[in-house]
Amino acid sequence: MKIVIVGGGWSGCAAAVCAKKGGAEVTLLERTDMLLGTGLVGGIMRNNGRYTATEELIAMGGGEIFKIVDDNSKHKNIEFPGHSHANLYDIGKTPAAVLSYLKEIGVNVVFEARMTKANMEDNSIVSVEDAKGNVYEADVFIDTTGTAGPMNNCTKYGNGCAMCILRCPSFGGRVSLTGLTGIKEYVGKKANGSVGAMSGSCKLYKESLSSEIVEELNTKGVAVIPIPEELIEDHLDIKACQQYALKEFKKNVILLDTGHAKLMTPYYELAKLRMIPGFENARYEDPYAGGKGNSMRYFAMAPRDNKLKVEGVNNLFCAGEKAGLLVGHTEAIVTGTLAAYNSVKFYKGEEQLEIPRQLAIGEAIAYVKEQMETEEGLSKKYTFSGSVLFDRMKELGLYTINNSDIKNKVEELQLKDIFSYKTEVPSELNLQGAK
Ligand SMILES: Cc1cc2nc3c(=O)[nH]c(=O)nc-3n(C[C@H](O)[C@H](O)[C@H](O)COP(=O)(O)OP(=O)(O)OC[C@H]3O[C@@H](n4cnc5c(N)ncnc54)[C@H](O)[C@@H]3O)c2cc1C
Secondary structure (H helix, E strand, O other): OEEEEEOOEHHHHHHHHHHHHOOOEEEEEOOOOOOEHHHHHOOEEOOOOHHHHHHHHHHOOOOHHHHHHHHOEEEEEEEEOOEEEEEEEOOOOHHHHHHHHHHHOOOEEEOOOOEEEEEEEOOEEEEEEEOOOOEEEOOEEEEOOOOOOOHHHHHHHOOOOOOOOOOHHHHOOOOOHHHHOOOOOEOOEOOOOOEOEEOOOEEEOHHHOOHHHHHHHHHHOEEEEEOOHHHOOOOHHHEOOHHHOOHHHHHEEEEEEOOOEEEOOOOOOHHHHOOOOOOOOOOEEEOOOOOOOOOEEOOOEOOEOOOOEEOOOOOEEEOHHHHOOEOOHHHHHHHHHHHHHHHHHHHHOOOOOOOOOOOHHHHHHHHHHHHHOOOOHHHOOEEOOEHHHHHHHHHOOOOOOOHHHHHHHHHHOOOOOHHHOOOOOOOHHHHHHOO
């Protein structure tokens, strides 16, 4: 059983772990020289409903990646405006920790392998090729190429290439596997109807900030600095991460400590930023042109069912942003795990899993699919950590931070350790019966 995963962001890494546990020979292709994709500059975990989704996946036996993240967290259980019980992983250490784990379990990680061609037979992918002409054959493929960039999209729909961590000029831009098979993909919109969404945070070098701010970040993990009225910029509407589109994020500079200082706004004019006390020497670490813009995302999402099988191709699954307007590392990790699990089941001809809507993860996957079929739904973003999906979780009683309640529910649904392949997919009857 050979599974090729295209894209080494959080969804691809989680898929690799789960596919390997299922007994597959796994190759993970990544176009750059580092794993984690946009997760290289992220860091926020377990905030609000992401806590629930994380513990659900752990109870289902898919917690390996979350353990690495928890082990590499700089701050745990912190609060910042609108967000509770967040962990912040160290963006310096975590990528290497994930890579060594994948190597340890025997995943074949290939860097600088930018997939640019899909070879098809009878509506199935037989192999993919990278830009150097290397061919990778497999039985099942998983598209985890994300939705960010490439540069022409950032130029056309954003403020130009801001020189972000995706480094398109050096490694070549994103290429979608689903797109190469000829399947028409969904395009996300902003609230005003224009295409795409801008990434919602930047990184500042801590050493360019005042010692008071650095001290606060190092000790508390968070620093909230009011912005003088005349310097306020408003970028809330264009943000990909609607969970941070709150007035507090406009009126204050909100910094989080992920190793660098994560600045919770898509961009902020450097000259203005330097007028705020403590920021006189501020410098951007990511994107380099964080004073002007940020990466643009949500251009190419695959039509898929709730088992994460891409509709229209026999042996292709998808996860992460590719699987819909889902924002976040947690969202990528849970969908990556499910896509890989179902890839293994598909290969074996066994029953595949649709996570029931009694769990936050199942609700997210099904709800996003429904929403993406409407014009209005395409202009929103969905995350366990805020905005519409978190509101919905609360309304439906799906949000809890009580680990034993989560474990009990997972057990009741007969999904305990399912991602360790220790149990079979329960019948629909059992799934419906559980409270
Ligand atoms: C600046 C920024 C900050 C963020 N902060 C947070 C945060 O703090 N917390 C949070 O939960 N979420 C955060 N997010 C959102 C989160 O990072 C993403 O939603 C999630 O990680 C997406 O994962 P993914 O695997 O779907 O895609 P990506 O992270 O985009 O990964 C896709 C990978 O595929 C590779 N790829 C693309 N095309 C090809 C190809 N043809 N061949 C081979 N490889 C290819 C890319 O190089 C990339 O590594 C942030 C996003 C950004 C941009």
